[in-house]
Amino acid sequence: MKTTGEILRESREKKGLLLRHVSALLDIDTAILSKIERGERKATREQINKLAEILEINKESLIVQYLSEKILYELKDEDLGIQALKVAEKTIKYGVTKNK
Amino acid sequence: MKTTGEILRESREKKGLLLRHVSALLDIDTAILSKIERGERKATREQINKLAEILEINKESLIVQYLSEKILYELKDEDLGIQALKVAEKTIKYGVTKNK
DNA sequence: TTTAATTTGACAATATTTGTCAAAAATAGA
DNA sequence: TCTATTTTTGACAAATATTGTCAAATTAAA
Numbered sequence: 040m041k042t043t044g045e046i047l048r049e050s051r052e053k054k055g056l057l058l059r060h061v062s063a064l065l066d067i068d069t070a071i072l073s074k075i076e077r078g079e080r081k082a083t084r085e086q087i088n089k090l091a092e093i094l095e096i097n098k099e100s101l102i103v104q105y106l107s108e109k110i111l112y113e114l115k116d117e118d119l120g121i122q123a124l125k126v127a128e129k130t131i132k133y134g135v136t137k138n139k
Numbered sequence: 140m141k142t143t144g145e146i147l148r149e150s151r152e153k154k155g156l157l158l159r160h161v162s163a164l165l166d167i168d169t170a171i172l173s174k175i176e177r178g179e180r181k182a183t184r185e186q187i188n189k190l191a192e193i194l195e196i197n198k199e200s201l202i203v204q205y206l207s208e209k210i211l212y213e214l215k216d217e218d219l220g221i222q223a224l225k226v227a228e229k230t231i232k233y234g235v236t237k238n239k
Numbered sequence: 240t241t242t243a244a245t246t247t248g249a250c251a252a253t254a255t256t257t258g259t260c261a262a263a264a265a266t267a268g269a
Numbered sequence: 270t271c272t273a274t275t276t277t278t279g280a281c282a283a284a285t286a287t288t289g290t291c292a293a294a295t296t297a298a299a
Contacts, residue, residue, distance in 0.1 A: 103222045109223075110224065117202075122199075127210040128224045128225070128228075131224070
């Protein structure tokens, strides 16, 4: 499975766009976009939306990949990550929302 | 399934401890512990460790519940949460770690 | 009823994230 | 080659989010 960064870089290059072009549309420095594409930084949720539009990427698949990386980042030092994911999944499915 | 806050409050009361006692051991104000138990605030990872010890709660189950709430918090406004969880789960299982 | 415990909310301190900038490194044409 | 352009790097600044204190209000219980 491709990382978010890989998807973004490949899509940008396929369109013949430079970091300069895309980062201008996102209103950020090229340095950040460079880091996002190489997985050194995470994009913001808003940037993901914009990038899907600019690069004409399937929005859903991009978001799913992005979110899954965000989750994995939270769990990166945890031994019980898989169990936590399973509990989270069940909770979503059963539509339980006790907390504020 | 009980929330982290419910587990903490019930365990504390079962031991006959006051917020004052436990929050002193955690070195925080009672106000925060009160909020944590009612789900208004999240505990830190360190506080969870300490609380498991102080209240003699099964550490693994407390951590799993805590982490799953953290994940759900990230996904609370997302339509594609379940898909993201599934991708994350597969990624952990296959041991893929491309990003820094 | 009054003492102790808990809750509430404003806001302060701290930590994390997101960004800029300038210079270095890599890449591509002439 | 050489030299323009693009990309990458890393130090640091700005913005945002999290975690905390405090004092007063509310609730519970002696």
